[in-house]
Amino acid sequence: MNLISVNRFPLRRLSAMSQTVPPILSVAPTRALVDEKFKVVVENLPPGCPVTLHSLHHSEDKDYWEAYGxxxxxxxxxVSVAEDLSFGGTYTGREAMGLLWSMRPVPGSRTGLRLRKMNVCSPMLVNIxxxxGxxxxxxxxxxxxxxxxxxRWYMAPGVRRVDIRENGVRGTLFIPPGPGPFPGVLDMWGGGxxxxxxxxxLLASHGYVSLALEYFSPGELxxxxxxxxxxxxxxxxxxxxPQVIPDKVGLFGLSLGSIVTMHLASESTVIKPGCCVCxxxxxxxERGKTLRGILQTMGRNSHMARVDENNHHIWRYIGLEVMKDPSKKLDVGKINCPMLLVNGCDDQNWPAVExxxxxxxxxxxxxxxxxxxRLEYxxxxxxxxxxxxPHFRATKFITHITKEKVILLWGGQTKPHSDAQEDSWRKILAFLKHHLYSSSTPRARM
Known part of the structure; x- marks a missing residue:
């Protein structure tokens, strides 16, 4: 999205580095979307010289996150981060984006932190x-x-952000630059x-009119x-x-949002999604129940939850218990649009693969x-x-029934989880493009 920026700092005279030309650090591009790669290169070092590359971010919650190789x-x-091996640090090996995906709170930080950008109109600033040594x-x-x-930006230049307070609906609509019309996406997050x-x-930055939907407040059943x-x-x-192609609108849900997605795709007589991503x-x-009823049913089975040696809550066993009752399953056989399921094999919050x-x-x-x-990682x-x-294996969460603050175990190992995020995003965008931008969309055989 922009040009290379280079800063030069005087090199202290060290026994391992005695030279007159200071090192040059370059990052290209310095301004980019969060799903774009950058190249980090250090030049003018002595040959065979040990050096550490470090990233630092001060979050909107005033916490510091770092990574290093x-x-x-x-x-x-x-040294080229994209081409050379990291021999230690928060990541190892040849990892072009390790300075971002291996970020973690600096030592001494609060426990259970999760890094999420709340103000998408400003960039995530990362100092490299x-x-x-x-x-x-x-x-x-x-x-x-x-x-x-x-x-690092979630909004590309020209994307418009519009507050939605219409017919009781609360959310934010993001519209890509240009005259359109564009495909659309209804985007729903999870139980937090x-x-x-x-x-x-980010979806709008890739050409979709996307509505980020708010459907309940954190911790408020x-x-x-x-x-x-x-x-x-x-x-x-x-x-x-007016800027949306009316028969090219998809559904996108994560966790609880995926329950809503599948319900709409299988049960609604009002809407016909072009495709679904879950x-x-x-x-x-829960037949005849509101979203609150679904959460209450989960709460009634909370005795099935377990804790690990760190007292992190494991909820996947609640899901396994609920799944034993066939009456508590959607008739997904009624779905008539393409559906992509993206799951982790070490999901400790829900038995997603099952x-x-x-x-x-x-x-x-x-x-x-x-x-x-199906994509399973x-x-x-x-x-x-x-x-x-960054990968979040366990973070703080407010339970819906007791409003207790716990640390939930989400699962995953940093390197494979990060690889899955990169691979699945590429395939999600390809899936949306195929089914919402193409002239024909496969439907169920009748």
Whole structure:
């Protein structure tokens, strides 16, 4: 999205580095979308010189996040993060984006943190620095050899953000630049509640009019007392927008949002989605109940939850218990649009892979399996985010019934989870493009 920025800092005279030309650190591009790669290069080092590349972000919650890798310069005195091996740090190996996806709270931070961008109108600022030697701590007390400030954006230039308060619906609409019309997406997050905009703004940056929908407040079960026609109304707000192709609107849900997605796709007589994307999803259903009723049923089975040795709550066993009752499953065999399921095999919050297999069997029995695409990733947890987002294995969560603050175990291992985020995002965009931008969309055989 922009040009290379280079900063030069005087090199302290060290025994391992006695030279007159200071090192040069470059990051290209310094301004980019969060799902774009950058190249980090250090030049003018002595050959065979140990150096540490470090990233630092000060979050909107006023917490510091960092990542770092240990490198050795080549015979020309150059280190390229995309091409050279990291021999230690928060990541190892040849990892072009390790300085982002391996970010973690700095030592001494609060426990259970999760990094999420709330104000998508401003960039995520990440400072990339080079340090002499292989450093593992005390970065802020050391003088770097060189530093570059980078901007990571969820909104591309020209994307418009519009507050939605229409027919009782609450959310934010993101509209791509240009005259349109564009395909549309109704974007729904999970059981944490609140209004999260960063995925919708990124979808708009890729050419979709996307509505980030708010459907209950964090930790407030009462505000989830919604009939499913709330979501049908939200879908129609997207469909009826003058810059949207009315028969090219999809559904996108994560966790609880995927329950809503599958319900709309299988049960609604009002809307006809062009396709569905469900991340860490399931087909749990309470007939005749509101969304609040679904959450209450989950709460009544909370005795099935377990805790690990760190007292992190494991909720996947609640889901396994609920799934034993066939009456509490959506009839996904009634779905008539293409559906993509994206799941992690180490999901500790919901038995997503087991749910996906059950969904596949139900759709196969209904002659609809050709509509289903499944992505399942080893050592990957519940929170599958846009690429290069840090991995959150366990974070704080407010329970809906007791309003107790706990630390939920989401699962996943950092490297494979991060690989899954990058791979799945690429395939999600390809799936949406194929089904919402193409001239024909496959439908169920009748």
């Amino acid at each position: 240990h490198y050795i310069s080549d015979h020309t005195g150059t 620095s080079a340090y002499s 292989h450093v593992a701590e005390g970065f802020r007390e050391r003088a770097p050899l060189a530093s570059v400030l980078t901007e 509640g609140g209004l999260l905009e960063y995925r919708s703004s 009462e505000s989830a007392d919604l009939e499913f026609n709330y979501f049908e109304t939200a879908f129609n707000i997207v469909k009826d927008h 991340i860490s999803g399931n087909h749990f259903h 749910s996906a297999e059950d969904i596949a069997q139900m759709m196969r029995a209904a002659g609809k399996e050709h509509l289903l695409t 080893p050592d990957t947890g519940h929170l599958i985010e846009p690429p290069f987002s």
